[in-house]
Amino acid sequence: MRQSRLLPLIIATALFMENMDSTVISTSLPMIAQDLGTDPIALKLALTSYLVSLAIFIPISGWMADKYGAQTIFTAAIGVFMAGSLACAAADSLEGFVFSRFVQGAGGAMMVPVGRLVLLRSVARSEVVQALATLTIPALIGPIIGPPLGGFITEFFHWRWIFFINIPIGILGIVCALMFVPNIKEDDTPPLxxxxxxxxxxxxxxxxxxxxxxxxxxxxxxxxxxxxxxxxxxxxxxxxxxxxxxxxVLHLSLLKVPTFRASVIGGSLFRIGIGAIPFLLPLMLQVGFGLGPLASGSLTFIGAVGALFMKTMAKRILERTGFRRLLTINAFIGAAFVAANGFFTPETPHWLIMIFLLIGGCFRSLQFTSLNAIGYAEISNREMSYATSLGSALQQVSLSIGVAFGAFVLETAASLNGDRSVTAADFGPAFWAVAAISATSGFVFARLSPTAGAEMSGHKIVKDRPPSAGLGDGMSGR
Known part of the structure; x- marks a missing residue:
């Protein structure tokens, strides 16, 4: 019993370390670029190299866990992530920094998906939504403290120190994993x-x-x-x-499952817009608006506060709406808040920026919780490792596309405006372009069945009510 209560918190250690690392780096990108003697936009490679590494190694994460045991792979992955962090701190060129981020990604590729796999195999389907929300609540502390902490360290010390934060957290995660994470493995693992x-x-x-x-x-x-x-x-x-x-290595046949297909395809489209935010937003605030790293981080952290708040309400909202209605409507709302970033100017009051980021974080968090749950609604325990590998790999690819596409539109806007370097006015088109792609995910979710994932969401479909008593379509929950 004690182990089952501690398991989400231990796995959350890996999520916390990864999430804080990514947000700390995003805040520090302009200063890192200056120190390495490169263009800040070039450091999109530092973000995409990490995501590319995830996409390469995630496909074999499920197989590795089945073959060698979840505990073994989980602890080894934390060790690789720590090694990559130390290499980032020692990097003295763009090429070295990009390679070090790639090493970090190799650790993250095994660390988070394997941890999620352990959790999915350990809880009942009716408890998956709550378990995933519980898992990510501690992990969201990372994005809350990451931006202001990264800004403070970068502004008053040196950006290299931000990578040493991972070391004590990683050591704690390894010790707890060796004590409490079960070494689950499959006896009949097929060849790689x-x-x-x-x-x-x-x-x-x-x-x-x-x-x-x-x-x-x-x-x-x-x-x-x-x-x-x-x-x-x-x-x-x-x-x-x-x-x-x-x-x-990637079971594409799983895409025949309607809920998993919607989670992967619709989720990938939605994440393209979201994936660009950690790159575009700090860059806009610092390069476009002239804010320092600490001031920038003190604004962007508020989005994670909204996400943390929404995790406590996700289960109750899903019980009332069901997956299809929530995912469809929320896709357009979430995309609208991504687009809203493009309307900020250097004169926009900071309190107004924080309100938009806070509310936007709430809707994005609700969407991600729902996507992560419905993707496994019709997946058997035996296929769970294959589903987590395929879903996680495509998720990272979509995030990487978001960064690359956002940077491409940003550079294009600057070129069309005749600017040698990006200005505040160039960020609007980039945010609007990625938001438009995110909005298209709503049309994918609209094709789901009204009863999709009902066992997980707890949404009760009313069958005995006469047609005139409802709203008259599938979106009413019928």
């Missing part, structure tokens, strides 16, 4: 799909490398285009390969 792993690894890495270097950073434009084409071809080849192999 090495060809599939190579095709997805090459495909994801080159595709995202091509996207993220499209602004002529590190490599010439022709090579960027070549990486994009080769990456896309590799992923197409993997689709044909997956149809012929009995145990593919």
């Amino acid at each position: 799909d090495i060809i599939g792993f190579l095709l997805t690894g090459v495909g994801f890495s080159l595709l995202m490398l091509g996207f993220s270097t499209s602004g002529q950073h590190l490599i010439p434009g022709a090579i960027s285009l070549g990486c994009t084409v080769i990456g896309a071809v590799s992923l197409v080849l993997y689709v044909f390969h997956a149809r012929r192999t009995p145990y593919p």
